[in-house]
Amino acid sequence: MKIAIVDDEKDELDCLSRRLENQLSLLGYSENVIHCFHSAEDFFSAWSPGRYDLILLDIYMEGMQGIEAARRIREQDRDCRLVFSTFSNDFASESYEVGAHYYLLKPFSDDAILGMLRKLDLETYESGRFVTLPDGKNILLRNIVYTEYHNHVVTIHTKRDGQMRTRISQTEFQHLLLGYPCFCCCSKGVLINFHEVARQDRAMFTMSNGSAVAVSRRREKEVQAAYAAFLFQRMRKEMRE
Numbered sequence: 001m002k003i004a005i006v007d008d009e010k011d012e013l014d015c016l017s018r019r020l021e022n023q024l025s026l027l028g029y030s031e032n033v034i035h036c037f038h039s040a041e042d043f044f045s046a047w048s049p050g051r052y053d054l055i056l057l058d059i060y061m062e063g064m065q066g067i068e069a070a071r072r073i074r075e076q077d078r079d080c081r082l083v084f085s086t087f088s089n090d091f092a093s094e095s096y097e098v099g100a101h102y103y104l105l106k107p108f109s110d111d112a113i114l115g116m117l118r119k120l121d122l123e124t125y126e127s128g129r130f131v132t133l134p135d136g137k138n139i140l141l142r143n144i145v146y147t148e149y150h151n152h153v154v155t156i157h158t159k160r161d162g163q164m165r166t167r168i169s170q171t172e173f174q175h176l177l178l179g180y181p182c183f184c185c186c187s188k189g190v191l192i193n194f195h196e197v198a199r200q201d202r203a204m205f206t207m208s209n210g211s212a213v214a215v216s217r218r219r220e221k222e223v224q225a226a227y228a229a230f231l232f233q234r235m236r237k238e239m240r241e
Contacts, residue, residue: 001032002051002179006043006069007058007085013038016056016085016108023113028233033179040064049076050132054120056104059086070098081120131176133166141180145196145207149173149189157209159196181233184226187216194230 001024007013013036024032035052037043041063055073057066066084073082083102102116130138145157149170156164166173170189177183182194192205192213199206203220205213215223 001029001053003032003034003054003056004037004043004047004052005034005056006037006040006061006066007056008038008061008063009058010038012058012085012106012108016104016113019108019110019113020056023110023117026114027117040066040069043069044072047073050079052080053129054081054083056083056085059084067098070100074098083116083120129180133164134168134172135166137164137166139164141177141182141193142195144177144183144193145209146190146192146211146213147173147177157207157211159208181226181230184223186213186219186223194227197227200227 003020005013005016005020007016017034017036021032021034035046037046039061040057057069059066066086070082070084073080078099082098082100083104084100085104085106085108087106102119104112104116129142130140132138139156139158143158143160145159147157148155152169153165153167154170154173156166158164174185174191177191178185183191184194185191186205190213192207196208197205198208198210202224203215203217205215207213
């Protein structure tokens with residue numbers, strides 16, 4: 001989960017980041033990236049559409065306030081989850097305008113953050129996440145079985161659409177996928193989706209479409225550790241359902 005928190009009060013920023021990380025871990029989301037920003041201006045200097053799955057904005061800030069920042073985000077990103085953090089819900093009507101998903105009232109508590117995360121329905125959101133390819137096509141992450149790179153072209157093996165090809169460098173393509181813990185680089189130019197592993201041997205994954213994907217000897221320990229962590233987190237989620 002890729003998350004941005006924007007708040008000009010350092011103590012509240014640190015508190016929310018710490019509590020949010022703890023509650024996500026309790027829900028089974030341990031592979032998270034949380035970036036903290038002390039102003040909307042700082043946030044926009046680093047932001048690009050689609051970079052974050054969840055953005056938490058303080059409404060009252062020096063300079064650009066949360067509602068204005070949310071309007072700017074929604075001009076280019078209609079899909080990310082938006083949450084306002086505030087001491088009151090005075091801006092409820094404006095929050096509907098920008099498609100905010102939740103009001104998180106200050107002072108923050110673990111119960112309130114856990115309630116927010118459950119309300120956001122992150123499992124459903126994750127299943128609908130997609131990346132945009134250089135040709136403008138969108139592809140659901142959960143539709144990807146594995147990918148192969150050769151001669152400046154990535155071949156994407158999917159569950160429902162057969163093979164898709166797109167011209168892109170491997171570095172750029174890995175940047176799109178490897179931020180998500182379900183994706184792993186098994187060997188040079190080959191990425192797999194752990195969700196689609198049907199069977200694992202030490203140096204081989206059998207995927208849901210029957211394909212056998214080899215793990216390079218150099219990456220074997222790293223890949224095994226990543227897959228074990230993925231299975232552990234999936235088990236934790238299943239135990240809570």
